[in-house]
Each structure stands twice: as structure tokens, then as C-alpha cells.
Amino acid sequence: MTQIELRGIQKFFGAVQVIKDLNLKIEDNEFIVLLGQSGCGKTTTLRAIAGLETIDEGDILIDGQAVQHLKCSDRDIAMVFQSFSLYPHMTVYENIAFPLRATRMSRSEVDKAVRGIAGVLRITDLLNRRPSALSGGDMQRVAIGRALVRRPKAMLMDEPIGALDAKLREEMRAEIKRLHLEQGSTTIYVTHDQVEAMSLADRIVIMHEGILQQVGSPSEVYSYPANLFVAQFVGSPVMNIAKAQVSEEAGSARVTVDGAEKGFAFPNELLGKIDRLKGANGSLALGIRPEGVMVEHQAREGFLPVEAQIIEPLGSYDIVDLKLGSQMLRARTRSGFVASAGDKVFARIDPTQAHFFDTKSGNSLGVRL
Amino acid sequence: MAAVRTGSEIALNRFAVVIVLIVTLIFLAPIYWITSTAFKPRNLATTIPPTVVFEPEISPFVKLFTKRAQLRSAPTPEEYAAAPWWERLVFDGGEKVVRSGKGEVQLSGYPSRFMNSLIVAITSTVLAVGMGTFTAYGFSRFKVKGEQDLLFFILSTRMLPPVVVAIPMFLMYRAVGLNDTHWGLIILYTAFNLSFSVWLMKGFIDEIPKEYEEAALVDGYTRMEAFFKIVLPEAATGIAATAVFCFITAWNEYAFALIMTNRRAQTAPPFIPSQVGSGLPDWTVIAAGTFLFLLPVAIFTFLLRNHLLRGMSFGAIRK
CATH class of the missing domain: 1.10.3720.10 (MetI-like)
Structure with a gap:
């Protein structure tokens, strides 16, 4: 049972503020992923929880107890580093036993615990090897084993699979998920890879320039991004964002993207919702994910003519760049749906998947249709 | 891929080996000199040209560790016969080992x-x-x-x-x-x-x-x-x-x-x-x-x- 709470964390490196008033509550057994670009403060936050960095203001509470003044050895937290940090002069067995040797555990108990965790991680046959003789994936298993072996209050993982190649990354992702389900411990995981975040997290915490942007389940963050940063950071390919105007035309709502001649048809209720947010219309941005752009070969009601510019075949689907006026709209289509670049096709936007943002503050207007 | 070396490269390589050998010899020469002199009989240490072939002795080491004085006259046959083998080496060099009042061999500095x-x-x-x-x-x-x-x-x-x-x-x-x-x-x-x-x-x-x-x-x-x-x-x-x-x-x-x-x-x-x-x-x-x-x-x-x-x-x- 471990809850971790961050209250008003502030952290400066010289004059640069790397964490700005961070508040977060992590529940027992939860898998939290801190997601953000490099330099966004996510690793610093993790290191602060571990006790490897001091904080300038705020409280870090573990099970209700403030720990920010405790040394890291007294916090009972384990950490997996991106570089694995396996001690090169020790065998795998000694590496895993190392945290146990810091406690007053008998030799036989240590042995039992090490062999137990090695069994869970399927590395029993590697116990006598040195880290230099291991593959990347096995090194990672050992690092995780070393973290898990003493059953810490919480597990911190700093880009633990960032150094592996793509195929192995996928394999280890599944392994980490399996271990979390089997072993169950409060876990904080740092990554800049949104696919990793989406696939592993119970909740994702998105950070940008030291400020927490949004906390939510992967589907919440994907479907209801709180602001432009989250909208463009989560999801691949990136969400289409363009400045737009909402107007009324022949009794129905139209959303015209800057640089386009005609607007997309939207349900009328949009007018009311936009009107309520007075003055929003001058600084409005429309966001739509590529799968929210519908493409047809024939002209149909509500579809605008566009020209295909670039086609990226990705196997199960294609990403097509469509030229709409002076804007580029990326759409996700069935593979081979648009035959070649330069083809004229017709596109419309699925209103239920559209997002509206205030370009001044960057925040979502919360308009859902 | 096997590297193909041209004739000039091989020549250059040989030249480098020769240079390295010469430099190594120059550095090793004093060490050879010291080592060989340490095992030479005294009369061969300062010959010109230097003696290269000789029968190695350990008398220099015996003399190194003991306090000695010049012999005024050759030891008597009794003295010589009573001396242990290493002391005879000192006698042969025209010196004698200094002993304390109790007859113990005195160590050099x-x-x-x-x-x-x-x-x-x-x-x-x-x-x-x-x-x-x-x-x-x-x-x-x-x-x-x-x-x-x-x-x-x-x-x-x-x-x-x-x-x-x-x-x-x-x-x-x-x-x-x-x-x-x-x-x-x-x-x-x-x-x-x-x-x-x-x-x-x-x-x-x-x-x-x-x-x-x-x-x-x-x-x-x-x-x-x-x-x-x-x-x-x-x-x-x-x-x-x-x-x-x-x-x-x-x-x-x-x-x-x-x-x-x-x-x-x-x-x-x-x-x-x-x-x-x-x-x-x-x-x-x-x-x-x-x-x-x-x-x-x-x-x-x-x-x-x-x-x-x-x-x-x-x-x-x-x-």
C-alpha cells in the first residue's frame, strides 16, 4: 500500500525553474507515466521523488509522510535507470543481491529472494554472468530484478527501455506490463515516447517546460486533450491544427480553416457553444486527428475538394497529406485508397472528433459535439 | 575485406619496425650494462673494450650487503679454509669482511x-x-x-x-x-x-x-x-x-x-x-x-x- 503525493513542488537549476508548482496524487498500485519532451522536468521530478535531487519548495509525501528531507536510502524506493546502471564488477546474482545486502538479511534469505525474482524475470540461467556478457534486454531484466527484489514501496523507472532497439522495446514493454500486473507496485515511469506511455499507463501525466499539462487515462488524454501542447504531443501522426473561423451559412454552422475558400459543415449546436465563449471566435483553432478526416473519391454533401500531395503507406493504413487552400490536412485512409500524389479527392471533418482551442491561451474550449 | 598493401606501405612498415628496434635497444642498453656489470668479476668490470662473455658471479652482491675493509696481506690458509664460501669470494677480491667483537658479520649500509x-x-x-x-x-x-x-x-x-x-x-x-x-x-x-x-x-x-x-x-x-x-x-x-x-x-x-x-x-x-x-x-x-x-x-x-x-x-x- 503506497500512495505518493506531490504538493506544490518547485525546483530551480540556478536561475532556470525546471519544475513549476507541481501537484500530483498517485494511488496505491497505480502505473503512472510522466510523459514529455526532453528538458520538460519529468526526470527531475522522478529524481526528486527518489531523493537524488533536492526540491526548493513543496512536499513529497509517501503514505502521508513528508520525505523530502530524507536521504534516498531511507525512502525505500527503487529505481531503474535508462543506462541500467548494473555494477560491472559484480555478477548478475550479486547485482540483484546488492540492495538486500544493505539490509540485515541472512544469506539464505538473500539467496531465496534473488532466485525468486530471477525466476519471475526468467534470468535464472544468467545469474553467474557479468553484466558485460548480457544482451540489452537481459540487462534491463536484471535492472528491474534489482529494483523489485526488496519489494520497495514504489518503483521509479527513468526511460528504462529507451536504450533498446525497436523490436526489443516492444517486447520489454509487454514484459514490464506483465510484471506490474503480477507483482503490483506503485510505479512511476518516465518516457518521451507516447506509444510507451499509452500502452503502459493507468494514468498519463503530461509535462511541458516544468508545468503539468494534463493528467488522465490514456484514452482521456488522447480523446480530450486539455490544450494545444497535449493535442500535438499525444498521437501519431500528429493532430492537424489550424486557425479557423466559425460562421453561419444558410442556417447551418460552418468552420472555415484559414487559407481555405470554403468551410466544413458542422451541426448547428456548435454556434451556440461557441457563442457562449464570447470573443473566442477571433482566436480559434480547429484540431482534428488524421482518423477524423474522412476522404471520398466522389463529391458529396459537406465534402470539400482537396488535392493529395504526399502519400505515406504504413502497411495497414496510409497517411495522406491533403492540400486545402494554403493549409495541409493529414488524413488516415485505407491503404491504397488514394492511388497517387496529385489525385483530386474530397474531404470532410467528423464533427464528433473535432477539437476547438483558444490560440491565445492554448487551452481547449471544451466544445464537444 | 582483406586489406591490400602496396609495396611502399610494406617498406614503410619495415622501416618503422627498424626504428622501434633501435630506440628499444638504446633504452635497454644501460639496463643491460648495469645487469651484466652486477654479475662480473671485479677485474672484468672496467676492461676496454667491455667484456661481453664472462662467467657470472654473485660476489658483487655479497660485497654489497657486507661491511668490508682492504686486506693488508693475503689471508692465511687456515683463515681461508675456515671461511664460508661467500666470505671466500670477498677474500678473492682482495678484501675482508668486517666482524663485530662477537664475531658477527657486519651489514653494509x-x-x-x-x-x-x-x-x-x-x-x-x-x-x-x-x-x-x-x-x-x-x-x-x-x-x-x-x-x-x-x-x-x-x-x-x-x-x-x-x-x-x-x-x-x-x-x-x-x-x-x-x-x-x-x-x-x-x-x-x-x-x-x-x-x-x-x-x-x-x-x-x-x-x-x-x-x-x-x-x-x-x-x-x-x-x-x-x-x-x-x-x-x-x-x-x-x-x-x-x-x-x-x-x-x-x-x-x-x-x-x-x-x-x-x-x-x-x-x-x-x-x-x-x-x-x-x-x-x-x-x-x-x-x-x-x-x-x-x-x-x-x-x-x-x-x-x-x-x-x-x-x-x-x-x-x-x-
Whole structure:
């Protein structure tokens, strides 16, 4: 049972503020992923929880107890580093036993615990090897084993699979998920890879320039991004964002993207919702994910003519760049749906998947249709 | 892919090998000279041209370790017959071993000088490398105010020839009673080597990722424990290389040892040449003393040769 709470964390490196008033509550057994670009403060936050960095203001509470003044050895937290940090002069067995040797555990108990965790991680046959003789994936298993072996209050993982190649990354992702389900411990995981975040997290915490942007389940963050940063950071390919105007035309709502001649048809209720947010219309941005752009070969009601510019075949689907006026709209289509670049096709936007943002503050207007 | 070498490349390679051989021979010649002289009979030590083929003897070593006096007349046959085999070697050289009133063989000054050298060199190496490692760790891992200035200051202690300060040092040492003491030389050599040791060790410790210690900290160890359990084993190569350099410097130091010591704490380097002036110079004895003096450094360096190679090429290779 471990809850971790961050209250008003502030952290400066010289004059640069790397964490700005961070508040977060992590529940027992939860898998939290801190997601953000490099330099966004996510690793610093993790290191602060571990006790490897001091904080300038705020409280870090573990099970209700403030720990920010405790040394890291007294916090009972384990950490997996991106570089694995396996001690090169020790065998795998000694590496895993190392945290146990810091406690007053008998030799036989240590042995039992090490062999137990090695069994869970399927590395029993590697116990006598040195880290230099291991593959990347096995090194990672050992690092995780070393973290898990003493059953810490919480597990911190700093880009633990960032150094592996793509195929192995996928394999280890599944392994980490399996271990979390089997072993169950409060876990904080740092990554800049949104696919990793989406696939592993119970909740994702998105950070940008030291400020927490949004906390939510992967589907919440994907479907209801709180602001432009989250909208463009989560999801691949990136969400289409363009400045737009909402107007009324022949009794129905139209959303015209800057640089386009005609607007997309939207349900009328949009007018009311936009009107309520007075003055929003001058600084409005429309966001739509590529799968929210519908493409047809024939002209149909509500579809605008566009020209295909670039086609990226990705196997199960294609990403097509469509030229709409002076804007580029990326759409996700069935593979081979648009035959070649330069083809004229017709596109419309699925209103239920559209997002509206205030370009001044960057925040979502919360308009859902 | 097999590399195809042109004729000129092969010629160049052969030329390089020849140059290396010549340079190696030049460096090895004095060592050969010392070693061969140490095993020569006295009358063959100074022949012109040098004697290359001879029957090796160990009489120079017997003479090296014993106190001797010139024979006024040849030993009587009884004396000769009663003497042990090694004493006969001394008789054959025209000298006799000096015995105490109780008839015990008196040792020459060499063994105690050799011991002094060992005591001073080993202690100062341990101190310099130990303090240097701690200092380097501090500079490498913590934010130290004025770090660059302090490091420069440490380095600057090596910027003038040490002999420049020999006279003031001698006066200071005499004032505090440190001259002709082991500690006097140990402090001196530790101070010489410390700057070198700090700089070299800082380079090695900088190369050890600090995640290792952080992992140990998170694993429940204190920083001190992490230093001893993680950093020291990882820095073993660096420590070995630094120790070899410090040991050689302290072992070979001549000028300060000559000025600061004369008997009790005198090391081998000033002692060996001083024997040239006592009576007729017996070059074989001097060569034997030098030969034994070379051995510890040779053995120490040989044992740590792999570390040393890494230490010399250090910084040139990125992992």
C-alpha cells in the first residue's frame, strides 16, 4: 500500500525553474507515466521523488509522510535507470543481491529472494554472468530484478527501455506490463515516447517546460486533450491544427480553416457553444486527428475538394497529406485508397472528433459535439 | 575485406619496425650494462673494450650487503679454509669482511637504505593515491565553489622545478626537526605526487557514470558505502596506474633525498653513488646495488602493466 503525493513542488537549476508548482496524487498500485519532451522536468521530478535531487519548495509525501528531507536510502524506493546502471564488477546474482545486502538479511534469505525474482524475470540461467556478457534486454531484466527484489514501496523507472532497439522495446514493454500486473507496485515511469506511455499507463501525466499539462487515462488524454501542447504531443501522426473561423451559412454552422475558400459543415449546436465563449471566435483553432478526416473519391454533401500531395503507406493504413487552400490536412485512409500524389479527392471533418482551442491561451474550449 | 598493401606501405612498415628496434635497444642498453656489470668479476668490470662473455658471479652482491675493509696481506690458509664460501669470494677480491667483537658479520649500509626507500615510497604512494582519490571524487561529484581555480592551484604546484624550493624546504625541515626522518621524505613525496594523483584520478572518476552511485544510493546505501563498494572497484584501473606513477617518482627521487637525509632515513638513490668515493670504486658493487634497486619498480610495473597501458591511453578512447 503506497500512495505518493506531490504538493506544490518547485525546483530551480540556478536561475532556470525546471519544475513549476507541481501537484500530483498517485494511488496505491497505480502505473503512472510522466510523459514529455526532453528538458520538460519529468526526470527531475522522478529524481526528486527518489531523493537524488533536492526540491526548493513543496512536499513529497509517501503514505502521508513528508520525505523530502530524507536521504534516498531511507525512502525505500527503487529505481531503474535508462543506462541500467548494473555494477560491472559484480555478477548478475550479486547485482540483484546488492540492495538486500544493505539490509540485515541472512544469506539464505538473500539467496531465496534473488532466485525468486530471477525466476519471475526468467534470468535464472544468467545469474553467474557479468553484466558485460548480457544482451540489452537481459540487462534491463536484471535492472528491474534489482529494483523489485526488496519489494520497495514504489518503483521509479527513468526511460528504462529507451536504450533498446525497436523490436526489443516492444517486447520489454509487454514484459514490464506483465510484471506490474503480477507483482503490483506503485510505479512511476518516465518516457518521451507516447506509444510507451499509452500502452503502459493507468494514468498519463503530461509535462511541458516544468508545468503539468494534463493528467488522465490514456484514452482521456488522447480523446480530450486539455490544450494545444497535449493535442500535438499525444498521437501519431500528429493532430492537424489550424486557425479557423466559425460562421453561419444558410442556417447551418460552418468552420472555415484559414487559407481555405470554403468551410466544413458542422451541426448547428456548435454556434451556440461557441457563442457562449464570447470573443473566442477571433482566436480559434480547429484540431482534428488524421482518423477524423474522412476522404471520398466522389463529391458529396459537406465534402470539400482537396488535392493529395504526399502519400505515406504504413502497411495497414496510409497517411495522406491533403492540400486545402494554403493549409495541409493529414488524413488516415485505407491503404491504397488514394492511388497517387496529385489525385483530386474530397474531404470532410467528423464533427464528433473535432477539437476547438483558444490560440491565445492554448487551452481547449471544451466544445464537444 | 582483406586489406591490400602496396609495396611502399610494406617498406614503410619495415622501416618503422627498424626504428622501434633501435630506440628499444638504446633504452635497454644501460639496463643491460648495469645487469651484466652486477654479475662480473671485479677485474672484468672496467676492461676496454667491455667484456661481453664472462662467467657470472654473485660476489658483487655479497660485497654489497657486507661491511668490508682492504686486506693488508693475503689471508692465511687456515683463515681461508675456515671461511664460508661467500666470505671466500670477498677474500678473492682482495678484501675482508668486517666482524663485530662477537664475531658477527657486519651489514653494509645498503639493506637499511633499501628498506628506507621501500618505507618512504610505499607510504607516500598510499597517502598520495588515497588522498588524491578522495579529493578527485569530491571535485568530480560535488559542486565545489571555485572548482576550476582550485584545480588550477593544485596543478600549479607542479609548475616549477621542485629543486628550486630545496633550500627553503631544508631550512624549514631543520627548524621543525623533520630532516633525516622517514616522515620528512614521506610528507615531501606525498605533496609532490598529490597534485598529479588528484588530476589523474579525477579523469578516471569522471569516466565512471554517476548513475552507478545513484543506483547504490537508491538501493539503500550511504554515499560513503557507495564510494567504497562501487566507485573504488570501478576506479581500480585508475588507482593502479596512478600508484605506479607515484611509486616511480618517490622511488627514484634523488635531489631532495640527498639534501634532506644523510643516515637514518637515507634512501638508496643518494646512497649508491656515495659508495663511489669510499676507497677504490668497485663498480661491480655499485652495479649490484643499482640492479636490486631497479627490481621493485620493474616488478610493480610488470604486475600492473595492463592497467598502466589503459592509464596511458586514457582519454584517447571513448567507450
